[in-house]
Amino acid sequence: MRIVAAAAGLAGALALTACSSGGGSGSGSSATPSGTSSAAATATAGSDSSTTSSDALQGSWITTSGGKIVALVVTGKEAGLFETGGAVCSGTAGEEAGMRMIHLTCTNGSKDRGTGMVDSVSKSGMKVTWSGKSGEETYTKAEGGKLPSGLPTASLGQ
Helix, strand or coil, X not given: CHHHHHHHHHHHHHHHHHHCCCCCCCXXXXXXXXXXXXXXXXXXXXXXXXXXXXXHHXXXXXXXXXXXXXXXXXXXXXXXXXXXXXXXXXXXXXXXXXXXXXXXXXXXXXXCCCEEEEEEECCCEEEEEECCCCCEEEEEEECCCCCCCCCCCCCCCC
């Protein structure tokens, strides 16, 4: 039952995040956790380079790590990460010096996924190597606010 509740909560977070991607510069502000917006604004200031390469990062990406679902959402140059029962992070995603990078600040102070380099990205998957304890993670793209099929969820919440 806890697995279903965790998946439902994550799907709800994805749906809310997807709703906030509709346009203007203020549209994503309600999805940003309080206390982290200044860090995201500071990181965004120096990353106004080409958005063409970072367009491939756009969307909702899901993985499992340590028995928890991890959702990484990229909208424009903003990024958010949500881990069931754990971290809530916000920051930026885009191209820097020819590399696709993700920079996050977490409300709980976690540095496990502070800076990530996107090793590869396709229509259905993305591989990110984080500088923190999380290391290399492979994400599956979630379409339409739904969890992708094939996620190993049997061990979640146990």
